[in-house]
Amino acid sequence: MSENCLIFTSHRGERVTEYRIGQLYMISKHSHEQSDRGEGVEVVQNEPYEDPNHGNGQLTEKRVYLNSKLPSWARAVVPKIFYVTEKAWNYYPYTITALQCSFLPKFSIHIETKYEDNKGSNDSIFDKEAKDLEREVCFIDIASDEIPERYYKESEDPKYFKSQKTGRGQLKEGWRETHQPIMCSYKLVTVKFEVWGLQTRVEQFVHKVVRDILLIGHRQAFAWVDEWYDMTMDDVREYEKNMHEKTNIKVCNQHSSTVDEIESHATART
Numbered sequence: 001m002s003e004n005c006l007i008f009t010s011h012r013g014e015r016v017t018e019y020r021i022g023q024l025y026m027i028s029k030h031s032h033e034q035s036d037r038g039e040g041v042e043v044v045q046n047e048p049y050e051d052p053n054h055g056n057g058q059l060t061e062k063r064v065y066l067n068s069k070l071p072s073w074a075r076a077v078v079p080k081i082f083y084v085t086e087k088a089w090n091y092y093p094y095t096i097t098a099l100q101c102s103f104l105p106k107f108s109i110h111i112e113t114k115y116e117d118n119k120g121s122n123d124s125i126f127d128k129e130a131k132d133l134e135r136e137v138c139f140i141d142i143a144s145d146e147i148p149e150r151y152y153k154e155s156e157d158p159k160y161f162k163s164q165k166t167g168r169g170q171l172k173e174g175w176r177e178t179h180q181p182i183m184c185s186y187k188l189v190t191v192k193f194e195v196w197g198l199q200t201r202v203e204q205f206v207h208k209v210v211r212d213i214l215l216i217g218h219r220q221a222f223a224w225v226d227e228w229y230d231m232t233m234d235d236v237r238e239y240e241k242n243m244h245e246k247t248n249i250k251v252c253n254q255h256s257s258t259v260d261e262i263e264s265h266a267t268a269r270t
Contacts, residue, residue, distance in 0.1 A: 016115045016183055019221075020092050024236045025228035026221035028243040031062075035250045040065060042083075042251045043244040049089060057091035064099075065251060106194040109206060113187050119176050120184045135188075140211065142219045143171035151216050156223040165226045187214065 031041040042063040049059035063083040088097045093115035101107045114125055120139060143158040154160055158171040176182065189210055193202040228236065 016093050016117055019115065019183060021231050021233065021236050022221045022225065022228050024240055025231065026217055026224060028240045029224065030217055030220055032243050032247045035247050040247065040251045042248050046240070046244060051089065051091065054091035054094065057089055060088045060090070062086040108192045109210070110190045111187055113185060115183065115185055117181065117183050119182045122186070125186050126188045138211065140215050141176065142215065142222060143175055144173065145215055147216055147219070148212060156220055158219055158222050161223045163225050165229050168225065185218070
């Protein structure tokens with residue numbers, strides 16, 4: 001389980017409520033920035049969804065093309081072009097995300113997320129969901145933890161960023177203990193890769209990648225606060241829709257003739 005704590009002061013009354021806007025903005029902008037030359041995130045579906053247990057939410061399905069981002073040992077055993085299917089059910093402040101690979105039916109990632117207005121002090125937040133699982137708890141510090149060098153931007157570094165609209169920042173050592181108000185994003189991440197000889201290596205690699213993505217994304221959500229702070233939910237949904245359309249143009253044209261081939265390959269392997 002990865003625990004990620006972030007600072008948000010809300011003009012809407014609750015940090016968790018405010019962060020919902022920032023999260024949607026960050027995901028859309030980040031996906032657009034990371035998509036180029038046929039790789040990145042294609043949005044297949046994004047629409048309201050109602051669950052009998054969780055109530056009203058949003059269902060999003062994406063295809064993530066990322067061959068060039070894999071390490072050399074992984075590229076040696078996967079097709080030249082493949083994608084990961086991501087489905088997310090957002091019943092904020094509770095979300096479920098499931099990912100599966102286009103050609104590896106025994107590979108999956110399952111992420112449950114809960115948001116609370118505290119600094120990561122709820123040690124039993126996932127006890128019901130993971131009571132029989134062996135877990136490693138990891139606190140992610142958006143200001144102090146290192147990110148891969150290729151993703152570093154000083155303008156997105158919480159240690160140096162200062163918000164003009166909110167006055168938030170700069171986050172110095174020990175900020176989690178001194179800043180108020182504060183909120184935490186709790187994530188329970190389960191990775192399965194049931195292939196003999198590669199299982200441990202792949203699962204460890206994926207946990208690291210997920211951690212890096214969470215760290216980078218939440219640093220950006222903090223550093224982009226002046227861009228989304230005044231948005232309403234309708235505003236951010238419209239922004240999300242526009243960014244999805246632009247991102248799909250960057251990604252989909254390169255793959256229109258290969259998706260059927262990928263799916264046929266996956267069916268044959270199964």
